[in-house]
Amino acid sequence: MVSTLLNYKLYAKNLPQTLDRVAAQPLVAKNADYYAANIDKVTSVDDFLADYKLYTYAMTAYGLSDQIGSKGLMRKVLESDLSDSASFANKLVDKRYREFAAAFNFSAADTKPAAQSASQTERIVEAYTERVSRSAPDAARQTGYFETEITSILASATSEAGAIDAIVGDRGVLNVALRAAGFTDPALIESSYVKSLLTTPQTNLTGPPAVLRGYLDGMATATAAQRSDRLSNVVYAYNEATGNATSPQAAQANVDYFKTALARTPPPTATQLTDDPRLVTMLQAAVGMTTTYTSDFIHDILVSPTAAANRVAVYDNNGNFLPAQATIRAQLQALNGMFKFNADGSAATSVEKNANNVDQTYNVPLPPKAYEQFFSGYLKNYKAIQTKQDSNATAAFSATIAKVKTVSDLLLNDKNPLTGLTYDPVTGVANTKRTTLDFVLKAFDLDPKTESLSKIRAALTSDPSDPASYVSRLKDERYSKLAAAFNFGSDGAVQGQRVIQSTDSQTKMATLYSATFGTNQSAATKSLASADTKAYLETINGIYSIDGFLAETKAVQYALKAYGVENKNLSKADLRKILTSDLSDPKSFANASADPAVAKFAAAFNFETDGSVADAGSGLQSNAAKRTTDNLYLLQSLEEQAGETSEGTRLALYFLRNAPNVTTAYGILADKALYQVVQTAFALPAGMSNMDVAAQAKILDSRIDFKDFADPKKLDKFIGRFAAMYDLNNADASSSSILSLFTGSSSGSGLLSLF
Numbered sequence: 015m016v017s018t019l020l021n022y023k024l025y026a027k028n029l030p031q032t033l034d035r036v037a038a039q040p041l042v043a044k045n046a047d048y049y050a051a052n053i054d055k056v057t058s059v060d061d062f063l064a065d066y067k068l069y070t071y072a073m074t075a076y077g078l079s080d081q082i083g084s085k086g087l088m089r090k091v092l093e094s095d096l097s098d099s100a101s102f103a104n105k106l107v108d109k110r111y112r113e114f115a116a117a118f119n120f121s122a123a124d125t126k127p128a129a130q131s132a133s134q135t136e137r138i139v140e141a142y143t144e145r146v147s148r149s150a151p152d153a154a155r156q157t158g159y160f161e162t163e164i165t166s167i168l169a170s171a172t173s174e175a176g177a178i179d180a181i182v183g184d185r186g187v188l189n190v191a192l193r194a195a196g197f198t199d200p201a202l203i204e205s206s207y208v209k210s211l212l213t214t215p216q217t218n219l220t221g222p223p224a225v226l227r228g229y230l231d232g233m234a235t236a237t238a239a240q241r242s243d244r245l246s247n248v249v250y251a252y253n254e255a256t257g258n259a260t261s262p263q264a265a266q267a268n269v270d271y272f273k274t275a276l277a278r279t280p281p282p283t284a285t286q287l288t289d290d291p292r293l294v295t296m297l298q299a300a301v302g303m304t305t306t307y308t309s310d311f312i313h314d315i316l317v318s319p320t321a322a323a324n325r326v327a328v329y330d331n332n333g334n335f336l337p338a339q340a341t342i343r344a345q346l347q348a349l350n351g352m353f354k355f356n357a358d359g360s361a362a363t364s365v366e367k368n369a370n371n372v373d374q375t376y377n378v379p380l381p382p383k384a385y386e387q388f389f390s391g392y393l394k395n396y397k398a399i400q401t402k403q404d405s406n407a408t409a410a411f412s413a414t415i416a417k418v419k420t421v422s423d424l425l426l427n428d429k430n431p432l433t434g435l436t437y438d439p440v441t442g443v444a445n446t447k448r449t450t451l452d453f454v455l456k457a458f459d460l461d462p463k464t465e466s467l468s469k470i471r472a473a474l475t476s477d478p479s480d481p482a483s484y485v486s487r488l489k490d491e492r493y494s495k496l497a498a499a500f501n502f503g504s505d506g507a508v509q510g511q512r513v514i515q516s517t518d519s520q521t522k523m524a525t526l527y528s529a530t531f532g533t534n535q536s537a538a539t540k541s542l543a544s545a546d547t548k549a550y551l552e553t554i555n556g557i558y559s560i561d562g563f564l565a566e567t568k569a570v571q572y573a574l575k576a577y578g579v580e581n582k583n584l585s586k587a588d589l590r591k592i593l594t595s596d597l598s599d600p601k602s603f604a605n606a607s608a609d610p611a612v613a614k615f616a617a618a619f620n621f622e623t624d625g626s627v628a629d630a631g632s633g634l635q636s637n638a639a640k641r642t643t644d645n646l647y648l649l650q651s652l653e654e655q656a657g658e659t660s661e662g663t664r665l666a667l668y669f670l671r672n673a674p675n676v677t678t679a680y681g682i683l684a685d686k687a688l689y690q691v692v693q694t695a696f697a698l699p700a701g702m703s704n705m706d707v708a709a710q711a712k713i714l715d716s717r718i719d720f721k722d723f724a725d726p727k728k729l730d731k732f733i734g735r736f737a738a739m740y741d742l743n744n745a746d747a748s749s750s751s752i753l754s755l756f757t758g759s760s761s762g763s764g765l766l767s768l769f
Contacts, residue, residue, distance in 0.1 A: 018662035019737035030600035036652050045071050056634045059092050059120055075646035076114040091115050097521050107684040116518045117639045127508040129418040129500055138499050139408050142457040150261030157249045160190040177234035182209045191229055194251035196222035198463040246271045260400040269389055272296055281378045284359035288313040300392040301345040304402040315346045317355045322346035352384040411453045421474050421506040458496045474502050479559040479627035498558035512627040514557055519618045527576035560625045577615040578724050593621045598641040608726050610674045617642055662740040665691050666733050673723040679711035695736040
């Protein structure tokens, strides 16, 4: 008779080939084919439990064949919320139940795909609100270059013609002027056209050409003050056109512009200030107003102390107080209180005490204290209008995106709220606004005015995780992020979200990571583990490709540590091979690793063998979970067949597969088969099982360093010890089944009997 040790060695040494032979067996292959063909048809727990073949296959795979008849129990397991530590599956001692529940997602099976998940919408809204902080530095570089170079050009030019030649010859300068003038895509405007526009007599010019000529024509012969105003207005218009009007740089430029206007001699009148739209905007922003008024209205406020009260009612016709109107009135009164104008709009005489507490007379619109108050108020409130607009835009987007079912819905022109049409039914003229799409494009730093709809459609229906896809070949991260923010398939319809790691896998990884710090953790250790996990989750949820994951070193190291991968310094090339391994193939790179933790690390992610991210779909199991189930079924089948001729070999193979997951004595005590192996290896008395659980755990802790089970060589040595002891104990005994070690006892489920 072949010894248990030799039999085990034969299986373990050639495990991939042995599993291939098992997979080819007619019954095993038939069961696997049935599972593959039918698991995606299941939409509820009832469906799953009612299909005996599917249910039995899965239960066998996870070593729960003894509980096939306990459908009430398994229903509770499958309906458990694994993110809740107090849920039924999480409270069971035997962690096989949690693993079984994690392999399925019945909530997803009942959930219809959406254009965006809640987290995707949250990220796009965040990107939209932060767009100015991202684009402002570039805008500052562009406008800074413009001001520096055009000043140099004008200083060295000997004629108007020479200045024009130099300006149109510098595309950095010219592009800023073109964008400020209203040309949406300066790259399309030839320098020769601009030169002709500036050097040839023009009549009836309108639109951007007229604005551009107004900026640049006669610049060389303009006075210093005129030139300064023109340059400042070009920069202001550029920031407005590119969405950077509320950047800190733009705000400071506005302050400088207003101060220049106030410094003129004679002092500016109220009319001169309110004739400038730029200054009118600043006047309202300085007191925190988010409602805009006409220049005539603001003029009246500046020159009349009673205008605010006369023009803004704070009670309706029924005598009800209007809080919002009262706030506006107070803001307008504050504006009037700062400026000193006569009724005719000229600067009024005012008196303020100076630094020596002596009365001093001023004849300017803003005396010193009001001057300081006005500009500090502006720098505090200049974002108020934009913040309100962003809030309104976000609310509109959030309400609209839920109705999007196809990519065409997203690209559609705005509908009239009354008619529901995208065009005027009387004139037939189409509405050119695309509010939802504009919001999306701005969030990813794409200009709605210049982007091609066909290009956007192609990007949105492309897989950003696939290196060969259209959007990946663009080599522009903006489009890849755009595609990753939505869940459109190649046909334009919504599909399941592609995520590199499921929520259940993230939860499991967080638990494993915390466990690496040991038991009895201090408050500081718990805080550190929590902070690391928070950082990991924030990072992982924003990654959409394998390249993106491999580029995040901290996230990779977190995952490697969580799964106890021995080699934390794996190269990116090896990590890619691991993550793209076919886990259903015993000979794949991850499965062939001497470190069993490598395959578990790979299984925690949803990468396909080509490096793309699997479509989560709306099915019951992800592709990775299906592969894991199939692989476990093969291993269970192998162990059962080994047990037909050698029960000791079955125990050894079972221990080989499961012991690396055990980190404490309680993990051994919770599994009868593992406990039998340990008792046999150490010749522990059978009566030990009747002792107090804590006492049993203490004995095991004194005998075992559980870290050794994660070391393949030490694990193999331990199994060798078990095999020798098993054969010694059973040398003269007739073969007796130990099936109950794997299937539980007839007296109960065996779930909590040890505790």
